[in-house]
Amino acid sequence: MKKYMSLMLVVLLLLLAACSNKTTSDQGKTGDSKHPSGTITVWGWDVAAATMKASVEKFQKQYPDVKVKVEDFNSSDLYDKLTVGLAARGSGLPDVVLMEDERIPGYVHQFPEGFLNLNKLGFNKYTDSFNPAKVASVQKKDGEFIAAPWDIGPAGVFYRVDFFEKAKVDPNSIKTWDDYIAAGKKIKDATGAQLLPIDIANYDGVFQMMMQQQGVSYFDKNGKINLQSEEAKRAMATIKKFHEEDLILNNNGWDGIVTATVNGSVATIPYGVWYAGTIMDQAPDLKGKWDVFYLPSFTDEAARFANVGGSSLLIPSTSKNQSAAYAFTEFFTTDQESQLLGFEKYGLFPSLKETYSAPQFTANSEYFNNSPVFKRFADIVGQVPKIYLNENFAKASTITVNAQAAILLENKSVDKALTDAQKQLENEIK
Amino acid sequence: MITQKKLSTKIGIYCLLVLGVILSIGPFYWMLIGSTLPSGEIFHLPPKLLPGDYLAKNFQALNESLGIAKIFWNSIFIAIVYTIASTFICAMAGYAFAKFRFKGKNFFFFIILFSLMIPFQVTLIPLFELMVSFNWLNTYQAIILPSLASPFAIYLMRQNMQAVPDSIIEASRVDGAGELKIFFSVILPVTRPTLAAVAIFQFMSQWNSLLWPLITLNSKEMFTLPVALSSLIGMARIDYGQLMLGTTLSTIPIMIFFLVLQKQFISGILGGSVKE
Numbered sequence: 001m002k003k004y005m006s007l008m009l010v011v012l013l014l015l016l017a018a019c020s021n022k023t024t025s026d027q028g029k030t031g032d033s034k035h036p037s038g039t040i041t042v043w044g045w046d047v048a049a050a051t052m053k054a055s056v057e058k059f060q061k062q063y064p065d066v067k068v069k070v071e072d073f074n075s076s077d078l079y080d081k082l083t084v085g086l087a088a089r090g091s092g093l094p095d096v097v098l099m100e101d102e103r104i105p106g107y108v109h110q111f112p113e114g115f116l117n118l119n120k121l122g123f124n125k126y127t128d129s130f131n132p133a134k135v136a137s138v139q140k141k142d143g144e145f146i147a148a149p150w151d152i153g154p155a156g157v158f159y160r161v162d163f164f165e166k167a168k169v170d171p172n173s174i175k176t177w178d179d180y181i182a183a184g185k186k187i188k189d190a191t192g193a194q195l196l197p198i199d200i201a202n203y204d205g206v207f208q209m210m211m212q213q214q215g216v217s218y219f220d221k222n223g224k225i226n227l228q229s230e231e232a233k234r235a236m237a238t239i240k241k242f243h244e245e246d247l248i249l250n251n252n253g254w255d256g257i258v259t260a261t262v263n264g265s266v267a268t269i270p271y272g273v274w275y276a277g278t279i280m281d282q283a284p285d286l287k288g289k290w291d292v293f294y295l296p297s298f299t300d301e302a303a304r305f306a307n308v309g310g311s312s313l314l315i316p317s318t319s320k321n322q323s324a325a326y327a328f329t330e331f332f333t334t335d336q337e338s339q340l341l342g343f344e345k346y347g348l349f350p351s352l353k354e355t356y357s358a359p360q361f362t363a364n365s366e367y368f369n370n371s372p373v374f375k376r377f378a379d380i381v382g383q384v385p386k387i388y389l390n391e392n393f394a395k396a397s398t399i400t401v402n403a404q405a406a407i408l409l410e411n412k413s414v415d416k417a418l419t420d421a422q423k424q425l426e427n428e429i430k
Numbered sequence: 431m432i433t434q435k436k437l438s439t440k441i442g443i444y445c446l447l448v449l450g451v452i453l454s455i456g457p458f459y460w461m462l463i464g465s466t467l468p469s470g471e472i473f474h475l476p477p478k479l480l481p482g483d484y485l486a487k488n489f490q491a492l493n494e495s496l497g498i499a500k501i502f503w504n505s506i507f508i509a510i511v512y513t514i515a516s517t518f519i520c521a522m523a524g525y526a527f528a529k530f531r532f533k534g535k536n537f538f539f540f541i542i543l544f545s546l547m548i549p550f551q552v553t554l555i556p557l558f559e560l561m562v563s564f565n566w567l568n569t570y571q572a573i574i575l576p577s578l579a580s581p582f583a584i585y586l587m588r589q590n591m592q593a594v595p596d597s598i599i600e601a602s603r604v605d606g607a608g609e610l611k612i613f614f615s616v617i618l619p620v621t622r623p624t625l626a627a628v629a630i631f632q633f634m635s636q637w638n639s640l641l642w643p644l645i646t647l648n649s650k651e652m653f654t655l656p657v658a659l660s661s662l663i664g665m666a667r668i669d670y671g672q673l674m675l676g677t678t679l680s681t682i683p684i685m686i687f688f689l690v691l692q693k694q695f696i697s698g699i700l701g702g703s704v705k706e
Contacts, residue, residue, distance in 0.1 A: 041648070046664030071648050074663045084645050087555045091562035092648075258668070262473040278666050282470045346667075 033121075036324035037065030040095035043082070045075040047277075048098055048151075048311065051342035052332060059331050059338075066324045079103065086111045090318030095325035100311045101137045102393050104147055107314075108140070109391030116315040118145035121326045126334055134351040136386040138312045147312035148333040151348040153272025154377045154384055155209050155306040156292045158279065161369050163191045163267040171293045177210075177238045180296040184247040184267070193267045195247035197260045198239070201405040202253060204397055205308060206270055210235035212306035213297055217387040218396035218425075227400065227422040234298055236407060236414045243408045258282050270295060272308030273377045277347030280367050291369040292376060305384045310351070349377065356381070392429045399425050458681075464674030472670045488671040495672065496658050497650065498679070504570075505637060505655040506683065512574045513633040517625055519579055524587025525617055529599060539588070546581045554645070561646055572646040573639075573654070583628045590624040591617065626694030630687065637684055655680040 044052055049072035056068045071094065073081065078098070085093040086107070099107065107114065118124075123145045127135060130149045138147040157180075164171055167190035169183045184195030198206055211217055214231040226232055242248050249266050251257050260266045262283045269275065279290055294304040313333060315325045332338055336358070339350035344360050355361065356378040364370045403421040406412040464472050467482040492498055526532075527539050557576055566572040594617060602612045618625065640656040647653055653661065659676045662669065 046661075047667055048665065069649075072650065072661060073644075074660045075665050077644050077657075077660055080641070081645055084555055084558050088559045088562065091559050092567050254668075255670075258670075259473040262470050263475040265475070274666050281667055281669075282473070284470060 033323040033326075035065065036063060036321070036327045038321045038324055039067040039069060040319070040321050040324045040328060042068060042070045042096040042098075042328065043073065043078055043094045044070060044098040045073055045078060047346035047348060048342070051338070051346060051348060052098075054341055054345075055332055055335065055338035058335070059328060062331060063324070063327050066327060068328055075100070082107070086114050086316070090114070090316060093316040093318055095315065095319040095321055096329055097314050097316060098150075098311055099147065099314055100309065101134075101147075102309075102389060104138060104312065104314070105389050105391045106394060108146055113317060115146055116317050116319070116322060116326075118148060118315070118326070118329075119143075121322075121330075123148060123326075123330065126330075129334060129352060129354065131351040131353060131381055131384070133307060133384040133386045134310065137310070137389055147314045148329045149312050149351045150333055150339075151274070151310050151342070152351045152381065152384075153274050153307055153309035153349060154381045155270060155272055155295055155308045156377060157268050157270045157295060158275060158290055158292050159268040160193070160264070160266075160286075160289055161291050162289050163187050163193055163264075166190050171291070174293060174296055175300055177241075177296045177298060180268075181238075181241055181245055181247065184242075185245060187267045188247065191267065193265055194249035194260075195242065195266065196268050196270060197249045197251040197257050197266050198242070199253055199256060200243075200248065200250045200408050202401060204400045204404055206239060207232075207235050207400060207404060208397075209270060209295060209306040209308060210238065210298075212385055212387050213295055213303050215303070215385040215387070217389060218393065218400065219388055219390055221388050223388075223390055223392075225396070225422050225425050227396075227403075227418050227425065232418055233414055236404065236418060238298075239404065240407055240414060248408075262286075272310075273349045273374070274309060274347050276365075276368070276373060280347075287367050288369055290367070291371055292373050294376070294380065303383060303385060305380050307384045343374075349374075349381075351381075353382075392425070395428055396425055399428075461674050461678055461681075464670060465678045467671055467674075469668070469670045469672075472674070484671060485675070488675045491669065492672045492675055495662065496653075496676070498676075500651055501653055501655055501658045502679075504652060505680075508570055508573055508643075508654060509633050509636045511570075512578070512636045513629050515574070516578045516580060516583065516632045517629045520583035520587050520628060521618065521621070521625060522613070523579065523584045524589075525591050525613060527584070527588040528591035528594075529596070542581045542584055546585070550641070554641075558645055567646055568648045568652050569646075570652075573636075573643050577642075580632065583632060586628055586631075587621070587624060590621055594620055623694045626691045630691050630694075633687055634684060637680075 042049075042052055049070050052068075053070045056070070059068065060066065082093070082097060082099075085091055124143070127145075131152060134149045134152050138145060138149050140146055157174075159171055164183075164187065167183075167187040169186050174180050174183055180195070187193060187195065196206070208217070211226070211231055214234075216226050216229065216231050218226055220226055249260055251260055257269065258278065261269065261279055276292070279286070283290075295306060297304045313329045315322060315329060319325045334352060336352065336355055339352050339355050340358055340360055342348035343350055343355065360374075361378050362372060362375050365373050399421045403412075403417040407414055407417045463479065463481055465488055466485040467478060468484045468487070471478060471482065471484075489498075523542075527535065561567055561572045561576075564572075598616060598620070599612055602616050607615070638656060639654075640660065643654045644657050644660070647657060650658070650661075655676075659673065659680065662673050662676060
C-alpha cells in the first residue's frame with residue numbers, strides 16, 4: 001500500500017513538473033520607448049474589444065514589432081478578474097485594460113499604485129484633443145491622466161416618431177421637463193404608451209442626467225455630498241411627478257429596457273448616444289420610427305446636456321512591457337481612423353474632438369427618421385458640464401436608488417428621503 | 431359518493447401537478463423557442479410561442495463568436511477528467527477515514543469538515559497567486575487540480591463507507607486480498623450508488639462553475655461553456671437569440687448525464703441518511 005502511494009506521488013509530481021515547464025514565452029524582449037517590441041495583452045468587452053482588434057492592423061504598420069492580443073470578456077467578469085489580479089499584487093493582469101469611467105476613481109482609490117500615470121509617458125500633450133468633460137473624468141485632481149479617454153455617451157431623448165405624430169406632439173416644443181410631462185400625458189392618451197422606462201428600484205440614471213445638466217453629481221469638487229442640494233431636490237421632485245402622472249414604465253433592468261424599445265410600451269427613452277446602436281440592433285423593424293431630441297431642462301435657458309457612460313484605457317503598473325502598452329494606448333485613443341471605425345460599426349462615440357467633422361458624423365441616419373442624429377450629439381458634446389466623480393460613486397448611486405424607490409413606491413417625501421440618503425451616505429463613507 | 435370524492439381529489443391533485451409541470455417546464459420551453467428566434471423578436475408583444483426559423487442563423491452567429499466545438503470540448507474534457515479523478519480521490523479518502531485507524535484521524539477529518547465552512551472567496555486570491563506562480567493561468571490543470579479533493583464528497587463517501595460492515599473487509603483479508611484489492615474489488619462495487627451520487631455532484635459543480643474558470647482562463651480557445659456564455663453578454667449589445675441557443679446547448683449534456691445516473695443519484699443520497 002505504502003509503496004503504491006509513494007509511487008503515485010512521484011508520478012503526480014512528475015506530471016506537475018511537466019505541466020509547469022512550458023513557461024518560457026517571448027515576454028523577455030520589450031524594446032525601448034522609441035521602438036517598443038514584444039507581445040501585449042489587452043482586456044476589453046464585446047464591441048469595444050472588437051474595435052480594438054480591428055485597429056491592430058494599422059497599429060502594426062507603425063509598430064511592426066509589437067503583437068497585440070485582445071481578450072474579450074463580459075464587463076462585470078472583466079472587473080472580477082481585474083480585482084483579483086490587483087489584489088494578488090498584479091498577478092495575471094493584462095498590459096492594457098478597458099474600464100468604464102465611473103469605475104476608475106474606485107479602482108484608483110482601492111489600488112493607488114495599480115495603474116500607470118500616463119503623464120509620465122507624455123500623454124498630457126493630448127489634453128486639448130479630447131472632450132473637456134471626458135478629460136476631467138479620467139484625470140486625478142492634480143491633472144494626472146490615469147486613463148486614456150476613449151468613448152463617451154452624450155445624452156438625449158430617443159423618441160417614437162409615430163407616437164408623437166399620433167398624439168400631435170411636436171418634439172421641438174419640448175424644452176423643459178414640465179413640457180416633457182405634458183407631452184407624455186397627451187401621448188399616453190393617444191397611444192397608451194408610457195412616457196419613459198425607469199427601473200425604479202435599481203436605476204437612477206435619469207436622476208444622474210438631471211444632476212449633470214445642472215452641473216453637479218452626487219459630490220462636489222471637494223467630495224462633499226450633494227444629495228440635499230436644490231439641484232437634487234428639483235431632480236427627484238420631477239421624477240416623482242413622472243410617477244404621479246403614471247408616466248413611468250417600471251422596467252426590469254437592461255432586458256426590460258430592450259423589451260420596451262422593441263414592443264412599443266414606451267414613447268421615449270432618455271439615454272446615452274450609444275443606445276442608438278442597441279435600438280438599431282434589436283428593433284430593425286422599427287426603422288424610421290425612432291429619432292432623438294435633446295434632454296429637457298429645468299428652465300427654458302438652462303443647459304440640456306449630460307453624459308451617460310463611456311470608457312477609457314488604463315495601463316496596470318505591473319505590465320512588463322509598458323512602452324508597448326503605452327504605444328498601443330496612445331495610438332488607439334488618438335488615431336482618428338480607429339476611433340471612427342468603432343463609431344461607424346458599433347456606435348461607440350469618440351471623445352477625440354477631431355473626429356466630429358468626419359462625414360460619418362454629419363450624415364443623415366436612415367434608421368433614425370433620416371435625421372442627423374450623431375451630428376446633433378456631436379454639436380453639444382463640448383457643452384456637457386464637467387462633474388466630479390470619486391471612489392464612492394457606486395455607494396452614492398445605490399443609496400440614491402433606494403431613496404428614489406422610497407419616494408415613488410412608499411410615498412416618502414422628497415425632502416425626507418434625500419435627507420436620510422445624505423445621512424446614510426455620510427455614515428458609510430466616513 | 432366516496433368514489434366521487436376520490437375522483438375530485440384526484441382531479442385537484444392533477445391540476446396542481448399540471449400547474450407544477452407548466453411552471454417548471456415553461457422557462458425551458460421559452461429558452462428553446464428563444465433559440466430559434468432573432469434577438470429582436472424575442473421581445474415581441476404578444477410573445478411568440480411557436481419556434482421560429484432562425485435556429486441555423488443563431489447557431490452560425492454563436493459559432494462565429496465563440497467557436498462552439500472547442501468550447502464544448504473544453505467543458506466536457508474538464509468536467510469528465512475532474513469527475514473521474516475527484517470521485518476516485520474522494521472515495522479513497524472517505525474509505526481511509528471510515529475504515530482505517532491512524533494517528534490524528536479525527537483531527538484530520540475535523541480539518542476537512544472545517545474547510546467546508548471557508549467560503550471560496552477567501553481562498554480565491556491566494557489560490558490565484560499560486561496558479562500564477564506555477565504559470566498555470568489559462569490551462570486545464572488550473573481548473574481541474576485545485577478542487578480535486580472536495581470536502582463534501584469526502585464526507586459523503588465516509589458516511590456511506592462506514593455503513594459497509596467490517597466483516598466483509600475482514601473476510602477478504604482472511605481470503606488473502608491486499609488492501610488495494612479490497613478497495614477496488616470489494617468496497618467500490620458495494621458503494622456504487624454513492625459513487626454515482628458523488629460523480630453527479632462533481633460533474634454538475636464543474637460543468638456549471640463560473641467564477642474560478644473565469645478568473646484563471648484568459649483566451650477564448652480555453653473558455654468553458656459558462657465563461658463563454660457570460661462573455662456573450664455585452665455592454666450595450668446582447669444577442670439574445672445566440673444567448674438562448676448557447677444556454678440550451680449547455681443544458682443538454684447535463685440533462686443526459688442526470689437522466690442516465692438519476693436512479694443512483696437518489697439512492698445515493700438516501701443511502702447516506704439512513705443507517706441500519
